[in-house]
Amino acid sequence: MSMMQASQTGSGNTAAKRPSTANIMRWVIIATLPGIVTMSYFFGLGVLSNMLLAAAFGMAFEAAILRLRKRPICVTLNDSSALLTGILLGVSLPPASPWWLIGVGMVAAIIVAKQLYGGLGHNPFNPAMVGYALLLVSFPTYMTLWAPPQGAVPSDLWAQISGSLPTAQLDSLSGATPLDAFKHKSEAMLASEFWAAQPLPSGTLAAWRLIAIAWLAGGLLLLVKRIISWHIPVAMLSSMMLLATLFYLNNPSHAGSPLLHLVTGATLFGAFFIATDPVSAATSRRGKLIYGAGIGALIMIIRSVGGYPDAVAFAVLLMNLCVPLLDLYSVPRPTGHAARGGRR
Amino acid sequence: MPTAFDFPGGIYPPERKRRSQQSALLEAPLPRQVILPLHQHSGQPSTPCVNEGDVVKVGSIIARQEGMISSHLHASISGVVAKISATQITIDSDGRDDWQRLPAMNWQLSEPPALLERLNDSGIVGLGGAGFPTHIKARVMEQHSIHTLVINAAECEPYITADDLTLRHYAGDVLEGAQLIAKLCGARHIVIGIEDNKPEAIEALREALPLSQPLIVQLNVIPTRYPSGGERQLIRKLLNLNVPSGGLPADVGVVCHNPGTLLACLQAVRDGQPLISRVVTLTGDAITCPGNRWVRLGTSIQELLEQVGLNRAQLSHVIQGGPMMGSPLLTLATPVTKLTNCLIAATFDELPQAPAELPCIRCGECESVCPVALLPQQLHWYARAKDDARMERYHLFDCIECGACSYVCPSHIPLVDDYRDAKNRLRHQRIETLKAEHAKHRFEFRQARIAREEAEKQARREARQSQNRRTPPATAPANSGEVDLRGLRIAHAAAKASVKKAEKTLARVAQEDPKQSLEDLEIQLATAQENFRAADLQLAQARKQQAAEAPAPAQNKESL
Numbered sequence: 062m063s064m065m066q067a068s069q070t071g072s073g074n075t076a077a078k079r080p081s082t083a084n085i086m087r088w089v090i091i092a093t094l095p096g097i098v099t100m101s102y103f104f105g106l107g108v109l110s111n112m113l114l115a116a117a118f119g120m121a122f123e124a125a126i127l128r129l130r131k132r133p134i135c136v137t138l139n140d141s142s143a144l145l146t147g148i149l150l151g152v153s154l155p156p157a158s159p160w161w162l163i164g165v166g167m168v169a170a171i172i173v174a175k176q177l178y179g180g181l182g183h184n185p186f187n188p189a190m191v192g193y194a195l196l197l198v199s200f201p202t203y204m205t206l207w208a209p210p211q212g213a214v215p216s217d218l219w220a221q222i223s224g225s226l227p228t229a230q231l232d233s234l235s236g237a238t239p240l241d242a243f244k245h246k247s248e249a250m251l252a253s254e255f256w257a258a259q260p261l262p263s264g265t266l267a268a269w270r271l272i273a274i275a276w277l278a279g280g281l282l283l284l285v286k287r288i289i290s291w292h293i294p295v296a297m298l299s300s301m302m303l304l305a306t307l308f309y310l311n312n313p314s315h316a317g318s319p320l321l322h323l324v325t326g327a328t329l330f331g332a333f334f335i336a337t338d339p340v341s342a343a344t345s346r347r348g349k350l351i352y353g354a355g356i357g358a359l360i361m362i363i364r365s366v367g368g369y370p371d372a373v374a375f376a377v378l379l380m381n382l383c384v385p386l387l388d389l390y391s392v393p394r395p396t397g398h399a400a401r402g403g404r405r
Numbered sequence: 406m407p408t409a410f411d412f413p414g415g416i417y418p419p420e421r422k423r424r425s426q427q428s429a430l431l432e433a434p435l436p437r438q439v440i441l442p443l444h445q446h447s448g449q450p451s452t453p454c455v456n457e458g459d460v461v462k463v464g465s466i467i468a469r470q471e472g473m474i475s476s477h478l479h480a481s482i483s484g485v486v487a488k489i490s491a492t493q494i495t496i497d498s499d500g501r502d503d504w505q506r507l508p509a510m511n512w513q514l515s516e517p518p519a520l521l522e523r524l525n526d527s528g529i530v531g532l533g534g535a536g537f538p539t540h541i542k543a544r545v546m547e548q549h550s551i552h553t554l555v556i557n558a559a560e561c562e563p564y565i566t567a568d569d570l571t572l573r574h575y576a577g578d579v580l581e582g583a584q585l586i587a588k589l590c591g592a593r594h595i596v597i598g599i600e601d602n603k604p605e606a607i608e609a610l611r612e613a614l615p616l617s618q619p620l621i622v623q624l625n626v627i628p629t630r631y632p633s634g635g636e637r638q639l640i641r642k643l644l645n646l647n648v649p650s651g652g653l654p655a656d657v658g659v660v661c662h663n664p665g666t667l668l669a670c671l672q673a674v675r676d677g678q679p680l681i682s683r684v685v686t687l688t689g690d691a692i693t694c695p696g697n698r699w700v701r702l703g704t705s706i707q708e709l710l711e712q713v714g715l716n717r718a719q720l721s722h723v724i725q726g727g728p729m730m731g732s733p734l735l736t737l738a739t740p741v742t743k744l745t746n747c748l749i750a751a752t753f754d755e756l757p758q759a760p761a762e763l764p765c766i767r768c769g770e771c772e773s774v775c776p777v778a779l780l781p782q783q784l785h786w787y788a789r790a791k792d793d794a795r796m797e798r799y800h801l802f803d804c805i806e807c808g809a810c811s812y813v814c815p816s817h818i819p820l821v822d823d824y825r826d827a828k829n830r831l832r833h834q835r836i837e838t839l840k841a842e843h844a845k846h847r848f849e850f851r852q853a854r855i856a857r858e859e860a861e862k863q864a865r866r867e868a869r870q871s872q873n874r875r876t877p878p879a880t881a882p883a884n885s886g887e888v889d890l891r892g893l894r895i896a897h898a899a900a901k902a903s904v905k906k907a908e909k910t911l912a913r914v915a916q917e918d919p920k921q922s923l924e925d926l927e928i929q930l931a932t933a934q935e936n937f938r939a940a941d942l943q944l945a946q947a948r949k950q951q952a953a954e955a956p957a958p959a960q961n962k963e964s965l
Contacts, residue, residue: 136761339766393779395779
């Protein structure tokens with residue numbers, strides 16, 4: 062066996078140590094900071110409360126299941142993967158979601174999607190996205206209430222989180238993400254008319270653009286630190302932009318522009334933080350390219366033809382399903398094997 | 406990004422060669438006692454041919470090769486054989502260092518069979534790590550046409566500088582050794598592959614190159630990247646040839662040797678000096694004066710390390726071989742063998758113990774560094790699931806165990822250990838499934854041996870009879886001699902062919918997978934040899950008989 066490890070003795074003559082698995086998770090958490098800060102700036106403390114609650118639920122559920130499974134608790138919690146899942150689900154939910162909503166989401170993410178399959182490394186589906194998809198189909202009212210950009214401390218923050226806000230008052234908070242609003246514009250309305258009518262509170266689009274740039278910055282950090290490879294984000298964004306352009310050229314009066322699809326919704330967040338989850342993604346380079354391209358294509362198809370305005374979660378989960386097949390058919394040809402004929 | 410002339414993957418571990426590179430190549434002090442294991446090479450262990458109490462000189466054969474893939478073992482010091490156990494021979498030194506050399510030979514004037522015999526008599530095996538008997542490797546040209554001899558001086562593992570220092574001091578001799586081997590295997594080109602982190606060795610080679618003849622030697626400096634010293638990787642890099650999976654370099658017309666082996670070959674032929682010492686790199690932070698030494702085989706590793714200032718307080722563990730492919734020593738009371746190229750006395754900070762293993766997160770880092778373009782991570786899952794059929798389908802046996810995947814794994818999974826276990830399990834299974842076949846082969850061997858002994862007895866008996874009577878045996882039918890002779894001649898040729906065939910299979914399998922048990926193939930070869938000997942005897946006898954019968958009519962004619 063190798064007595065040297067890149068994470069222990071460093072690599073090359075610079076002796077820069079490569080991150081271990083726990084450090085990979087920590088780097089991803091660090092890379093989410095620009096996005097979190099920007100989101101909190103526009104949507105207030107509700108973003109942080111989501112994250113903290115989700116992370117706390119995540120660690121608690123993980124510890125509980127590990128105890129039931131009689132596995133070491135501290136070592137496993139120390140790998141920070143449950144923390145990361147909590148953060149990723151937390152930022153996906155509408156700000157200041159009620160605690161029980163987050164709790165249900167984390168049960169699905171940590172207990173069902175991760176631990177029941179055997180824990181870290183064994184989950185075929187992205188845990189955060191399983192939680193998100195479950196909440197989206199089960200509690201659509203809560204999941205589509207995305208308050209417009211507001212002050213740091215929204216007036217009803219505590220009432221919202223504790224879930225004690227009367228249902229009647231929920232509507233007063235309601236807003237929609239730009240994609241959501243655009244999706245549900247009336248058929249007769251042209252895209253140009255929709256935007257001219259200024260359907261969203263002022264500053265909403267600008268806020269989403271800045272948030273997208275912040276996620277992009279975090280993603281670039283991961284690329285520079287070689288925590289993720291370029292294959293999945295590049296393939297996903299390329300295929301998405303290609304389809305978006307085709308849809309747009311086909312029907313410019315009704316389809317959203319490629320830029321709209323790129324900077325709104327969870328596109329960039331998904332490309333760098335969700336689709337790149339190595340556990341549920343394809344492994345070979347060729348497989349990663351197909352996997353990323355598939356996610357990009359599915360997002361655009363669901364957004365244009367399907368019933369959901371965003372669709373990153375569904376696209377990722379659907380492509381997770383294809384991973385075993387991709388892994389099977391993208392096995393590289395080892396050196397010394399003939400190029401043609403025989404099993405590859 | 407790999408180019409057309411490159412192998413995929415590869416890593417850049419810290420080189421850590423500087424400490425052992427600085428000092429010159431010295432002789433280690435003569436040990437007071439040596440322990441020589443009987444199994445220092447691939448194939449079957451050798452069999453002792455001395456007795457306890459025998460006086461031996463440096464270079465005396467103390468154990469003979471057993472079977473075809475095996476090697477002779479020589480005394481590395483002069484003295485008295487103190488103990489012979491099932492696995493090793495101990496010699497106590499008399500301190501005189503008396504030598505017993507073989508006669509010197511001129512390789513340019515000698516015939517290849519004589520040179521091959523000399524390599525065998527000198528116990529030369531590959532000193533790069535595999536320990537494959539060199540004379541068998543040099544005989545590849547019997548089955549393949551070889552165009553290029555590659556000198557593998559890449560020495561890509563961290564820490565090791567044995568080949569580097571060998572080349573600095575013996576560049577000319579190494580090249581001459583290469584010319585000798587090139588002559589034996591019929592190569593028309595010689596190419597040296599060396600990594601660019603050995604400027605002094607490269608300089609020494611540049612100076613020696615113009616003097617080397619008859620073949621022109623090409624020096625190819627390659628960028629430093631692990632594992633460029635892998636046989637297949639180097640051949641790909643230097644010659645852009647792909648050794649087929651499960652095949653040998655000889656299949657693409659190439660033979661690879663490491664500089665130490667070539668030097669040993671030359672010394673065996675030119676100086677008549679068998680393989681009794683080798684260059685060992687002694688390094689690691691727990692040693693105060695690191696460097697390379699000529700060490701007599703069988704020297705205790707503990708004594709050797711103490712001579713170069715072993716700091717026991719700081720010592721974490723000693724590694725035999727490089728840090729990537731070597732193995733930690735369980736005890737220092739083991740001897741240096743023909744395969745010991747490097748000893749690393751590491752401190753705790755230098756090579757820390759791997760932290761606890763975490764689950765695989767399928768990050769794919771292992772795949773991007775694999776020099777064979779395997780899917781180490783996929784293999785890992787199948788290895789843990791003991792799904793052996795899948796492992797073979799994912800080309801487990803193409804793995805060269807270089808350790809690049811273990812090196813980069815962020816979860817510290819000992820991937821190569823898993824693969825080795827799986828390979829051993831599969832080898833074992835193969836043997837199990839062929840058990841009946843093997844038993845049949847053993848039975849055939851016994852039958853053949855009995856038949857041969859019978860033939861020998863018969864020959865002796867008839868020799869005695871003919872001596873006593875001085876007349877041909879009267880019982881022989883008058884005209885059966887002719888028919889018999891023809892049949893025997895065919896049988897003799899067939900037996901000879903089957904010996905050749907068995908030798909060929911054995912040499913091939915032994916080189917393809919050095920860790921495979923060769924017992925069954927050796928038995929098949931021995932059977933073929935027994936059959937051949939019996940056929941030989943029968944044929945000789947029949948000829949004698951015919952010769953004895955044939956003159957009789959002639960005499961009659963004369964007397965008429």
